[in-house]
Amino acid sequence: MFSRWRERLGGTMRFRLAWWYALIFVVSSAMIVALTYVLLAAALRQYDHQIIQTTLVEFATAYARGGVTGLSREIQRTQSSGAAGPLFVRVGGRQNVVFLSMPEGWRGFDLSQLSEPGLAGEQSWATLDTGVPGAEVLEVASVRLGDGTLFQVGRSTARRTDLLQRFRRLLLVDAATIILVGLVGGAMLTWSAMQPVRALTETVRGIMRTGRTSARVPVQEPGDALGDLSALVNAMLDRIDAVVSGMRGALDNVAHDLRTPMARLRGTAESALASEDPETLRGALADCLEESDRIMAMLSTLMDISEAETGTMAIRSEPTDIASLVQQTVELYEDLAEEHGLTIGVDTPADLVVPLDRNRMRQVLANLLDNAVKYTPGGGSIAISARSDAEWAVIAVTDTGVGIPADELPHIWDRLYRGDKSRSTRGLGLGLSLVRAIVEAHGGRVEATSTPGAGSRFELRLPAGGPNISRL
Numbered sequence: 001m002f003s004r005w006r007e008r009l010g011g012t013m014r015f016r017l018a019w020w021y022a023l024i025f026v027v028s029s030a031m032i033v034a035l036t037y038v039l040l041a042a043a044l045r046q047y048d049h050q051i052i053q054t055t056l057v058e059f060a061t062a063y064a065r066g067g068v069t070g071l072s073r074e075i076q077r078t079q080s081s082g083a084a085g086p087l088f089v090r091v092g093g094r095q096n097v098v099f100l101s102m103p104e105g106w107r108g109f110d111l112s113q114l115s116e117p118g119l120a121g122e123q124s125w126a127t128l129d130t131g132v133p134g135a136e137v138l139e140v141a142s143v144r145l146g147d148g149t150l151f152q153v154g155r156s157t158a159r160r161t162d163l164l165q166r167f168r169r170l171l172l173v174d175a176a177t178i179i180l181v182g183l184v185g186g187a188m189l190t191w192s193a194m195q196p197v198r199a200l201t202e203t204v205r206g207i208m209r210t211g212r213t214s215a216r217v218p219v220q221e222p223g224d225a226l227g228d229l230s231a232l233v234n235a236m237l238d239r240i241d242a243v244v245s246g247m248r249g250a251l252d253n254v255a256h257d258l259r260t261p262m263a264r265l266r267g268t269a270e271s272a273l274a275s276e277d278p279e280t281l282r283g284a285l286a287d288c289l290e291e292s293d294r295i296m297a298m299l300s301t302l303m304d305i306s307e308a309e310t311g312t313m314a315i316r317s318e319p320t321d322i323a324s325l326v327q328q329t330v331e332l333y334e335d336l337a338e339e340h341g342l343t344i345g346v347d348t349p350a351d352l353v354v355p356l357d358r359n360r361m362r363q364v365l366a367n368l369l370d371n372a373v374k375y376t377p378g379g380g381s382i383a384i385s386a387r388s389d390a391e392w393a394v395i396a397v398t399d400t401g402v403g404i405p406a407d408e409l410p411h412i413w414d415r416l417y418r419g420d421k422s423r424s425t426r427g428l429g430l431g432l433s434l435v436r437a438i439v440e441a442h443g444g445r446v447e448a449t450s451t452p453g454a455g456s457r458f459e460l461r462l463p464a465g466g467p468n469i470s471r472l
């Protein structure tokens with residue numbers, strides 16, 4: 001029964017929410033109702049006691065003034081007004097009862113239950129019953145007057161009991177309504193509170209079924225927790241979409257770009273097979289070797305880029321002296337630069353130490369220097385500088401080369417992208433993609449600015465405190 005209910009409410013979380021809402025609502029309402037009842041009963045009791053006490057004072061005064069006759073007159077007057085209802089009045093001397101007045105129907109009460117205060121001015125309360133359950137009950141106040149007379153006035157609790165009984169009946173109707181409102185309200189509240197979760201589940205289920213990541217979760221209340229979660233899931237889907245389409249594009253590019261060297265490889269091998277000359281065969285083998293090296297370099301760079309972009313590239317960060325890292329890389333390119341008639345200037349502070357992966361960062365600098373040498377005509381110059389502020393270490397590679405047209409600038413970071421004028425120079429179009437992937441894997445960023453015909457500047461910003469994954 002319980003589990004069927006749970007199923008009907010549609011799952012554990014929804015059931016729990018509805019159940020807790022209803023429980024809290026019903027319990028707090030029940031507490032308010034119970035408190036109201038207790039306070040009402042206490043107030044009615046106090047009111048009854050007040051009536052008895054006032055009557056007692058009035059009767060005692062009448063008795064003191066006019067004796068039994070005066071008291072009888074006063075009782076008659078009070079009874080005829082009907083305000084206090086039927087009353088029990090007893091006056092006793094030291095030994096015997098002097099006066100007793102009570103309705104006929106009350107003869108069954110056991111008067112021996114009445115307490116008798118000993119001291120003058122002292123007052124006590126007693127409750128008399130007939131011993132029959134549910135029958136009327138009398139509340140009697142007893143007072144010992146100054147002359148030793150015992151004065152007792154009592155009143156039935158029937159009116160109060162009747163009133164409270166009616167109130168209890170009303171409360172039962174109230175309680176049933178409260179429980180109904182609690183259950184229905186709980187179910188409705190939970191249903192609407194869970195709406196964003198349902199939308200989220202539907203979207204994710206749709207994606208799992210169709211494999212299409214174009215679906216998005218409707219964000220109903222931006223700013224609240226579930227709205228933020230939906231927005232976050234959408235942002236994640238955007239990112240997945242971008243990565244998937246990036247990978248698809250890269251795969252297309254690789255397939256396309258591999259076709260040419262593979263065809264060349266095949267062509268070289270085919271023409272070599274037709275020849276008997278050992279020299280031609282050696283030359284063909286050397287060409288094949290070169291071509292396959294090229295293909296392998298391209299594939300390994302692509303793998304590196306993917307690793308860096310997906311966050312699986314191991315970054316072995318260690319405190320690195322930027323000046324010596326730059327110097328080591330420049331040394332690799334000095335001869336090549338000289339051959340091209342270029343000069344390389346270095347301006348790095350001696351004490352700049354940044355935590356980074358030396359080998360990866362050497363790859364970055366080598367790629368930037370390689371490009372600078374490739375795209376700067378003879379007579380030009382290349383400059384590498386470094387500086388640091390509180391947060392970042394900034395390394396810049398500047399050249400006086402051909403520059404990059406403004407429409408090409410946004411694309412230079414794309415995998416396998418090669419500028420129009422660069423087609424004749426060697427290269428795979430992967431260098432800058434790798435540069436950016438490695439720098440971002442370090443928690444940094446890279447920017448290029450260029451004036452066509454005057455030169456380009458590539459600026460790396462690396463976190464001075466080392467790679468911080470949250471920056472990614």
Ligand code: ADP
Nearest residue numbers: 371375403412418419422427428429430431432
């Ligand atoms: P590759 O150099 O192999 O073509 P990269 O990814 O290193 O590939 O560079 C992409 C493109 O960016 C190059 O084809 C070129 O058009 C442009 N580029 C990169 N560096 C420079 C530079 N220093 N000066 C001018 N153009 C550059």
